[in-house]
Amino acid sequence: MQLDVCIDGPQQEDELRSLRDWLRREPAVRRTARVGLREAPAASGTMGSTLDVLELVTGNGWSAAAFALSVVTWRRTRPRQPRVTVRRGDVEITLLEGTDEEIARLVHRLEQAQRDGEQRPS
Numbered sequence: 001m002q003l004d005v006c007i008d009g010p011q012q013e014d015e016l017r018s019l020r021d022w023l024r025r026e027p028a029v030r031r032t033a034r035v036g037l038r039e040a041p042a043a044s045g046t047m048g049s050t051l052d053v054l055e056l057v058t059g060n061g062w063s064a065a066a067f068a069l070s071v072v073t074w075r076r077t078r079p080r081q082p083r084v085t086v087r088r089g090d091v092e093i094t095l096l097e098g099t100d101e102e103i104a105r106l107v108h109r110l111e112q113a114q115r116d117g118e119q120r121p122s
Helices: 012-025 064-076 100-119
Strands: 002-007 033-040 050-058 084-088 091-095
Touching (some): 002 012, 012 033, 012 050, 064 091, 064 100, 084 100, 091 100
Antiparallel strands (some): 002 050, 002 084, 033 050
16 A cells, blocks of 8 residues: 655655654654655756655555554654644645544554555455
């Protein structure tokens, strides 16, 4: 399963790198997922590119709850907790406050997307 994670805010690239590094150090995530950054193409009339998305490719044994807890814990370390959006296909969940309800909704939707992905024929 592939997830895209986007962060809103003035220091988006720094925050994406920070979250990537955080997730790579989390044993529960590191064992079951590959975490990387994907660049957006340069806008017309500009040079270079900007980081747009943190990409998470999960494998067997991946835990939506461990991932959600890692993201929420990372957010709490930030001076200004950024808005984090997780996408999987048509499913999009945004963490605004990191409340228990938001976390539960994120875990539920990711687990559902994972089950749906496993049931699709190859």
